[in-house]
Amino acid sequence: xxxxxxxxxxxxxxxxxxxxxxxNVSLTPVSESGIVDIITFCESxxxxxxxxxxxxxxxxxxTVLKCFYMGTIGNENISLAKEEWQWLYDNKQDSVIxxxxxxxxxxxxxxxxxxxxxxxxxxxxxxxSIIATYEAYKLLVINKGDPYKYFDIPYEHKIAIxxxxxxxxQSK
Numbered sequence: 760x761x762x763x764x765x766x767x768x769x770x771x772x773x774x775x776x777x778x779x780x781x782x783n784v785s786l787t788p789v790s791e792s793g794i795v796d797i798i799t800f801c802e803s804x805x806x807x808x809x810x811x812x813x814x815x816x817x818x819x820x821x822t823v824l825k826c827f828y829m830g831t832i833g834n835e836n837i838s839l840a841k842e843e844w845q846w847l848y849d850n851k852q853d854s855v856i857x858x859x860x861x862x863x864x865x866x867x868x869x870x871x872x873x874x875x876x877x878x879x880x881x882x883x884x885x886x887x888s889i890i891a892t893y894e895a896y897k898l899l900v901i902n903k904g905d906p907y908k909y910f911d912i913p914y915e916h917k918i919a920i921x922x923x924x925x926x927x928x929q930s931k
Contacts (some may be wrong), residue, residue, distance in 0.1 A: 793900050794833030797824045800893050807892065818846050820882055823875070824889065826855060830862065830869040833897065891920050 800806050801816060801824070809816065816824070822843040828834040839847075839859070847856050862868045873890075875883050898918060902909035906918060924930035 792832050793903070794897055796834045796837045797828040797889075797893055798837065800896060801889060806896070807889070817882070818842060819850075820886060822846050823873070823886060826859065827870050827873050827890070828893075829859075832901070887922055891922050894920050 795803065795806065798816075798821065801809050804811060822839065825834075825837055825839055825843065829837050844856075847859075858868055858870075875881075875886065877883055898906045906912070907914050907916075912918065
């Protein structure tokens, strides 16, 4: 419990130090779980605020993030736009399309693993950074900041998010 209180105190301290944040008003729509969907997380001025930091997600990035998180907590109502479906068709993502169509017909399916087979400078680092940050955000928000109780994990166990690089140069 001590670690959980320490994290909550740190978050409260960060928020209280920001003069531009009204802790009682949220501009960002949240689900019943208190967690926003992945695209809102990326674009909200209260969260990553990517568009106002000169970073707009490409259609490929939006589509990958939506497909990966679709149906997960906070992302229960997220869906692909027409142009995102078209991107999947144009890029011959048949296995992804098949799984998404089955999901639309009521099948219980969600992606639990993401393998990005992309070339150099194709935004793998950006996507993995967004995912790692979103996972940390969810841990801070879920169950009013108590992920241990939500996931039924003993408080003495550590929760970690690990991002691995395949080379020393890449890890820099």
